[in-house]
Amino acid sequence: MAEETGGEDAAFRAKVRDWIAANFPPALRGCDPLLYQGDAVAAAGDANFQLWRERMADIGWGVPTWPRRYGGAGLEEAQGRIILQELAAASAFNPIRSYGTMMLGPTLLEYGSEEQKLEHLPPIARHERRWCQGFSEPGAGSDLASLQMRCTDMGDHWLVSGQKIWTSGADQADWCFALVRTDTTSKHGGISFLLIDMKSPGVEARPIVLISGSTHFCEVFFNDVQVPKGNLVGAINQGWGIAKRLLQFERDSLSVGRGAVPSLAPLARDYVGVDEQGRIADPDLRARLIRNGMRVTAFGQTLKRLATEAKAGNGPNSGVSAVKNLWSDIMQERAELLVEMMGANGLGWSGEAFSDEERAATRAWLHSKAYSIYGGSYEVQANIVAKRVLGLPDHR
């Protein structure tokens, strides 16, 4: 795919390639970056990861398009894409990638004060400060704007009380960006966007055990937590607009920019066997594998096409919701097919009797059920597509 024609881009690509070759620790080649992204203990205990993180932080390529004064490299979007492509080509990864770079950072760049940017963006750009997202509450899931966590103006500080849930990595997070209620008389117009230090007295995060065995999500309790006045982002009661923009960034990062998805054909041949014509021996499973494989391919083509089209526009748009639903639909089906082809071995939970691959497939299948729930459920995304993309009318 010839994306650039100018010699300038080719020269930059060569520079990036050389730098990665010289600086990426070979021991990390092919490692799952989500492990480090999701587990602060694993990340802290891995000297190679720390070395790689520091080198990427020093050159600013974890957030290449952010301005230099905030820890970025001040590069163009196209150059940022080249860095991602070269990382993938070298079986490397971006060690800086986090909720901070994907969600809060872009939001602060648009809405934050200069003081907030200078305080929070550089540690995000170095992945030295972990963030969690305090949005959902027990009574506010898909209907997020019904959130109730109270934030009261005490003159010299804010006083926060309430509960958040489904907060990814809250037990390991240093800070939380939260939606809080500053006015009870207006649903959408009574929400503010607040930055809370997780070490503040009164904050408690408890992990939740999921069907996949994961303890990644937490419930977080805020009991009369005092927060400095300067931690409110944007104006008071204007948090919903900021949150909507942040959710666009989140959807964008959830579905767009994923690497190539491996074909299931080789594994299927191993597990199911082939007939005398060399086809996967189970014709029913084979037909469904083919259908899903085609959709995976067309989805990859769609990401490329939308990225090309987006070069002309600016930032994420509402079409992202349609892409997210395609992605969750296609990848959930793929996870089901992987488990199905492994048969009884695809339902192993632990122990040496199952291969690493088999146990991972079981967990991945269970985890995939969340694809259509997090980041705005399938149904909420479908509502967004209907209203904002297709212009269908509201119900009266």
Place this chain on the structure above:
Amino acid sequence: MVVLSEEQVMLRDMAAEWARERMPVTAYRKLFTGAFPLGHDPAAWADMAAMGWAGIVVPEELGGVDFGYRSLGLVLEELGKSLAASPLISSALIVATALRLAGTAEQQARWLPGIADGSVIGALALDEGPRHAPLATALTARQRGDGWQLDGLKRPVPDGMAASLFVVVARTSGGPGDGDGLTLFLVEPDAVGLARTSLDQVDARSPALLTLAGVALAGDAVLGPVGGAGVLLDRILDCGRAGIAAEMLGTASQAFETVLDYLKTRVQFGQLIGSFQALQHRAGAMFGELQLLRSAVEAALAALDVGDAEAPQLVSLAKAMAGDTLHRISNEMIQLHGGIGMTHEHDAGLYLKRARVADQSYGNAAFHRERWGRLNGF
């Protein structure tokens, strides 16, 4: 994904404007009155040829503009929106490609200028039974001195009633099912022993049933290699498949737009029916499928233009998705319009009929899923 050039944007806009003004669905509707027994409106075809569309993949020195498959796909997509009937795929895409890939200098000089200016209409005579299966070809070609004798039957032959040049796929050795032994022949419709009759299909495009009984051809009627045309035929067909997938993308997109308009205007239970969540989510799902289809079609056409070795699987992906998506949206078009969608007066039925014929053409969705699966190790 390749960004459109300025010329391609102009070509697409010109095609869109012309199709809107000259070939709205009402023009297609006339085919159902029997007004155009050739399967298209000759005056409209003359317009299209005058705009250069018949020569888009023909080399410049032979009267074309050598503008590539993606460019022709843009025109086909626009024409597909209003179901505009023309021999563009048969002649300007498939037969032009056959001559370009396999023709001798004499054959190209004899036929390509006419194809490029629209005065010659080419048609591929391949299928013989109800299913697209190139290797099942049974029509025989036997050597007779320096020449050949063809015997057999072809159906359906798209644009066969209008054709002034057939590319006939014949078997020079082996039997039905064999990969080897296929040969292409250039056959003119006035050849002794050739007869054609019109097939009355649901989409009123009137393909032909061709019978060849002792049709004698000179040795120079052979197009490409004798007995080894299977790979060549696949390459030719892939161009046609990508082209009709582009047309189907246009048809599906317009069917969807028509549905959306109806959801925004039809009132029941005191509401615009487009405000009902059940219908909104169905519309959203169709929108998503259209995104995948557009990507697959553009990737297939681009692959043909650069000679990508993966073009066969990319084309099968596009044609299969076009078949599945248009099938779904054309069905939804009827259902979401309710009773009015069942009437001949409404356009929904025309989209449904054309959708099924387009799916069957050059391999339906199942054919191309199987082909994609084989090419990808399934």
